[in-house]
Amino acid sequence: MLDTLCRRFGGGPVGVSTLAVAVGEERETVEEVAEPFLVRLGLLARTPRGRVATLGAWQHLGLTPPAAQTHPPVGGEADVTLFDQ
Numbered sequence: 001m002l003d004t005l006c007r008r009f010g011g012g013p014v015g016v017s018t019l020a021v022a023v024g025e026e027r028e029t030v031e032e033v034a035e036p037f038l039v040r041l042g043l044l045a046r047t048p049r050g051r052v053a054t055l056g057a058w059q060h061l062g063l064t065p066p067a068a069q070t071h072p073p074v075g076g077e078a079d080v081t082l083f084d085q
Contacts, residue, residue: 001025001034002043003061005053010066013050 001023005012020027038044043057058065
């Protein structure tokens with residue numbers, strides 16, 4: 001799944017249903033089995049726009065991430081400010 005996310009979708013963001021179809025798995029299997037495992041390892045981040053490969057995912061696969069793509073931190077948590085101070 002991680003390889004497909006990086007190679008076919010450029011690291012995302014990609015919707016979970018689209019990703020599931022691309023890897024030939026049920027959406028529930030991706031959401032309940034593969035995704036939590038990859039998130040715990042810091043290789044996948046869930047964002048409002050879809051699933052995104054982290055920098056750690058690219059490194060794990062031995063691939064070079066696209067230069068134009070920004071990645072959430074390896075832990076998968078983006079630094080977001082909700083309100084101006």
